[in-house]
Amino acid sequence: MESFDQGIARSEFPELERVLPNGKRVVYLDNAATSLMPVQVxxxxxxxxxxxxxxxxxxxxxxxxxxxxxxxxxxxxxxxxxxxxxxxxxxxxxxxxxxxxxxxxxxxxxxxxxxxxxxxxxxxxxxxxxxxxxxxxxxxxxxxxxxxxxxxxxxxxxxxxxxxxxxxxxxxxxxxxxxxxxxxxxxxxxxxxxxxxxxxxxxxxxxxxxxxxxxxxxxxxxxxxxxxxxxxxxxxxxxxxxxxxxxxxxxxxxxxxxxxxxxxxxxxxxxxxxxxxxxxxxxxxxxxxxxxIGLQNIHKHDKELTKHAIDSLSSIKGLNLLLSKNNYSSIVSFELQSKLNIHAHDVAEFLSSKGICIRAGHHCAMPLHEYLKIPATARASFYFYNNVEDVNALTQALKQCVKFFKH
Ligand SMILES: Cc1ncc(COP(=O)(O)O)c(C=O)c1O
Structure with a gap:
C-alpha cells in the first residue's frame, strides 16, 4: 500500500490556509458534519x-x-x-x-x-x-x-x-x-x-x-x-x-x-x-x-490520528471520552460536564475562539444521548488533511478551556 503526501493533499484545501482576525489558523475538525472541498472539485x-x-x-x-x-x-x-x-x-x-x-x-x-x-x-x-x-x-x-x-x-x-x-x-x-x-x-x-x-x-x-x-x-x-x-x-x-x-x-x-x-x-x-x-x-x-489518495491510506491515516487524539485527550483530567478504544474510525466524542461541569457548547465556543472547529450538542442522535444519560457531547472528527499539529492544537486548547472555566 503506497502512502500519500499529506502536505500536498493539504495544499488542495484553501480553507485550511485561512488566518482569522486574531491571527489563529483554521483547525477544521468537523469533518463528520461536512468535509472541505478541494480546488479541483x-x-x-x-x-x-x-x-x-x-x-x-x-x-x-x-x-x-x-x-x-x-x-x-x-x-x-x-x-x-x-x-x-x-x-x-x-x-x-x-x-x-x-x-x-x-x-x-x-x-x-x-x-x-x-x-x-x-x-x-x-x-x-x-x-x-x-x-x-x-x-x-x-x-x-x-x-x-x-x-x-x-x-x-x-x-x-x-x-x-x-x-x-x-x-x-x-x-x-x-x-x-x-x-x-x-x-x-x-x-x-x-x-x-x-x-x-x-x-x-x-x-x-x-x-x-x-x-x-x-x-x-x-x-x-x-x-x-x-x-x-x-x-x-x-x-x-x-x-x-x-x-x-x-x-x-x-x-x-x-x-x-x-x-x-x-x-x-x-x-x-x-x-x-x-x-x-x-x-x-x-x-x-x-x-x-x-x-x-487511496481509501486504504485514508483509513490508515484517520485511524492513526484518532489514536493519537485518544491518547492525548486521555491525559486531560475530568475529560470523559465516549468511545470504544479498540474499534474506531475518525471520530472522537467527549464531555467535560459530568466531572468539571463545563457544557459542550461552552467547549465548542472556547475552541472556536482559538480557530478550532468542532461540533457540540446531540449531533442528531438524541436517542443515543438519552440512552447514555449525557445531554450533550463535543465531537472532533478527522480527515486525511488533518495532521498531528491539528490534534495537538485541540489538546492544548482543551487544557486552556479547563483552566479558563475552573478559575
Ligand atoms: C450517520 C449519519 N447518517 C445520516 C446523516 C445525514 O446526512 P445528510 O445530512 O447529508 O443527509 C448524517 C449526517 O451527519 C450522519 O452522520
Missing amino acids: AEFLKDFYLTHKANVHRGSHFLSNEATDMYEQSRQVVARFINADAEEIAFVKNATEALNIAAFGLKRVGFENVLLSIMEHHSNIVPWQLHGFALHYVGLKGFELNLSTFDELLEKIEEMSMNDKGVVAITHVSNVLGVINPVEKLFARAKRKGFVTVLDCAQSAPHLKLDVKSLKADIIAFSGHKMLGPSVGVLYCNKKLDLQPLLGGGSMIKLVTKNKSEWNDKPLRFEAGTPPIAEAIALSKAIEFLKN
Missing part, C-alpha cells in the same frame, strides 16, 4: 456552471446531451466506487432523502417492522417513524452494538411478522461514537432470515472502502458533501429489490394518464424533477480525488 463546479449548464434527460440539443453524458458517466463512477451497477445508483439530495425513500418504499410494499440501533442518526430513525414502522432498537455493550440483542431481536421480529420478514437498518459508522459496526456479519445473519438490509454509510463512505456485495446491503445511503463533494446524495438500491418511489414528477415516469402513472425503471424512478446535475457530476471528481 470547486473549479469543476465553476466551469460546469459557466460553460456546460443544461438540463439532463430532456433536451434534444447538444448542451443537454453533453450534460446528460457527464451525469450518466458520474453514475458509473459512483457505481464502481461501491462495486455496484450503474442502474443501482440514484442521485438524490442527501443521505437523509435516500433513507426516506427506503422507509417509504419498503412500507409501500408491506414491510412493518424495522430493527434499528440506538446509535442511529435521526435520519435513520425519523423516516421509519414517519411511515409508521414498529421500531425495535438494539442497545449497546460498552460503546459498541450489543450483538446478542441483535440476534434476539431478529428472532422476535421473525416470530411477530405475519407477511414480511422485516427490515434491518443500521449505521455503518456511528457519527457520535465513531465505532465501526460489523455489518457484514450482522447483515449475513439478517439476510439468512429473509430481512431486507439498509445501511447508512454517511460516515463510512468518506473513510472506508465500500463493497455492496460483501456488505450484503440491499439499500445504501450516503452524502457527497461529507466526502469532498457538494450537496448531493446517493441511494444504492439492489436491482432485485422492489422499491417504490417517494417523489413523483418528471423523469420518474414512463407514462402518465389523467388518473394514474407508470413508474420509470430504476434508478430514474427515484430522480423526480430536475436533479442536482452539477453536484452529481462533481461527486465523480471528488471520488477521483479520494481514489488517487
